[in-house]
Amino acid sequence: MPDTPSVTDEQVAPAVDDLDTIVSLSKRRGFIYPSSEIYGGINAVWDYGPLGVELKNNVKRAWWRAMVQERDDIVGLDAGILMAPQVWVTSGHVAEFSDPLVECATCHRRYRLDELPGAEDVSPADAADAAIIERLGLTCPNDGGPLSAPRRFNLMLKTFLGPVEDEAAIVYLRPETAQGIYVNFRNVQQSSRKKVPFGIAQIGKAFRNEISPGNFVFRMREFEQMEMQFFVRPDGATAAFEDWLPRRRAWYETLGVAPARLRTREHQPGELAHYAKKAVDVEYRFPFGWKELEGVHNRGDFDLGNHARASGENLEYFDPSTEEHYIPWIVETSAGADRAAFTFLIDAYREEEVRGEKRVVLGLHPDLAPYKVAVLPLLKKRSEIVEICRRLRADLARDVMAVYDDTAAIGKLYRRQDEIGTPWCVTVDVDSLDDGAATIRDRDSMTQERVPIEGVKRAILDRMAAARG
């Protein structure tokens, strides 16, 4: 079912050629800023501005709605970022969660082995080979200096809890949210009375000390995951996998991502993570190539089995109808909230020509748009018009994010809203004072419809419901 990629980078154009277009729009309009910018920034951390936080919250809400609210077989969880350190020993992260790091002897720059030209396809065995640098004839891309042999560099960030900074006080910042679900499996199953098959979904921050973060918010050291672990009978894992993979791909399409810019790619045996029996990525055509957007993994009984052995606790599930006891197998769907928001932002971007003028539009799905509606006075000198607009915005804002703007002429106000993806603009004009009606203008079609002012909110809510299908 998952097609090994038949489409290459060259065959599908990205929605935006130049990432800088998005980076610059993001800063100018308040989606995403460089973190701590007044102090020169901090590498690989980004801050969400007023529009960005709404977009990202909408992404998280849409995921929660699809994965928890609408399902009667999935419940939510919100575990801590800090967990008992033993969790990461059992999970394999202390031993395995590392990248091969090499350093230049002259300029001291550091690289992940597989990002050096000529080493893109090294296997894990190669990366453990002290002679690999010599064998492949690798030198520093910066100054041509000699490179060290690769050493394993663990990606977990650590801190110290309590007053003494020693080994015993080490606690890790979780590098993934999934483990919080596994160690809570029994508590959740017992308190929610869910029967297998059922899932546990979680959204939360994770941290990785990436050697080479980059591509804007694509790979950050601090990021937010949206993970769901689906617990099944061992013989039900394959069917669950085949159900979840197309479902997760479809989620992006339902929220507006162009199907042509999505593909699935199955991990080859040598590429599989230590916990995975099978893994397929949903990939997106970013401006910098096809990259992972979300992973669907059959993890077998690796997680609950290991945690049961290491903790000495019984993590078997008792099936009351068949009277069987077993360790459930797990099918995981693992997405990133930042990466999803970034994808929706890029994919929605388009430039058009309207009556000889360029307009930039973010064609965001109404569920994702930061503001659902802008209320704009056609004549801000007339205080009655401004008054109507302000009252209308306040009424709309009880239900949806709504914004008022009167700081430019109407054409410019429309362009501003187009550029941030506001699906509908409501204008109040001189006629409104007579007929009590306002004009709803559609972002994409630019058509206008006259609606009684007291019916504007209903019209917006109906259009939102229609867009949701």
Next chain:
Amino acid sequence: MPDTPSVTDEQVAPAVDDLDTIVSLSKRRGFIYPSSEIYGGINAVWDYGPLGVELKNNVKRAWWRAMVQERDDIVGLDAGILMAPQVWVTSGHVAEFSDPLVECATCHRRYRLDELPGAEDVSPADAADAAIIERLGLTCPNDGGPLSAPRRFNLMLKTFLGPVEDEAAIVYLRPETAQGIYVNFRNVQQSSRKKVPFGIAQIGKAFRNEISPGNFVFRMREFEQMEMQFFVRPDGATAAFEDWLPRRRAWYETLGVAPARLRTREHQPGELAHYAKKAVDVEYRFPFGWKELEGVHNRGDFDLGNHARASGENLEYFDPSTEEHYIPWIVETSAGADRAAFTFLIDAYREEEVRGEKRVVLGLHPDLAPYKVAVLPLLKKRSEIVEICRRLRADLARDVMAVYDDTAAIGKLYRRQDEIGTPWCVTVDVDSLDDGAATIRDRDSMTQERVPIEGVKRAILDRMAAARG
């Protein structure tokens, strides 16, 4: 306006006498579990279960709705947990954000000086006095052993970014979200075009290496803040303070907290934090006494002034109407999402007697309740009834959190929903097959109303809107 407390612990009873009642309900029903419990737990971190994550998300959503969505003078932000380390030097946290720690020479237990019997009221000057232990005659509460002189213990957790764990790589986990707002002030103001007075609101995790965490989720090492910084002309700070304090207290009351269990308490001059010109706490009567629920602070120009000086960046605001340049003053409202959720949970708890039987009710405001509605079949043997219920739940779940349960008799099903705060139960019975109607049962009044099945969702949404006022 803020009343220095005239009510004492003894004059107002807490909603729940024994914290264990809430801790035990929380674990049993899936609100809050001890973190990493299968590995013996991790001190002062708690995980939110399926009901807890809904409650906490609802608290955050209600706050965002009141503080961002409904206001046209406040915008949101979501800055990183990791920030440039210089931020915490400028803010004063590296130098000042510490507690006096003492240690017993024999049993090695550690205490915060002011929690030792006899040292509750020590001043900061006393805490810096090496002879204070001797002067007050303090000994270890555990074994009576001799105590060390107090040393300043900084509460910030730190980690290392990049491959080398040295001083240059130290990065702190933010101990408060507010600084993320200050360093983004100019980016937010410019991209949102807001004019002073305006506010920036943020919800996010913060971390403190507390010497003595405790009281369940009241004081944790990992917690979530809801902070809003309101930027005003210097001469407008007092008025803004007087506006925000009652507004923030009223927020808790609007969402159901008993007014009698809230009070305000002004910080005395010796108690004021280094940044504050004035500070008033909204306090709640917890089972362990009156404690801070939220703080409202006049911070003057401390924050933007210091960050401008330290970064060399111009953080003045230019007022286009008066042509003045000035550093805005800040009035801050600082609340905790965990503490607020905990407060709503405790305050909603009640035990009642109904027809000779005890019932436990969480009288949560409908906006806060994890499930808005439960759909219950009166006769689960009849497949048509179950079918109707499942379809109804799925339809409700497109708009609100709804749950289906058929695993007990109806009386028990009602009690289960009462105990987790579900405002409405919908039952489908044999008559429903004839008349196409269902019964909506109200959690608090226990009255029942017969409603056409296709009108159930509208009835629930109308009741939710009515509860919101």
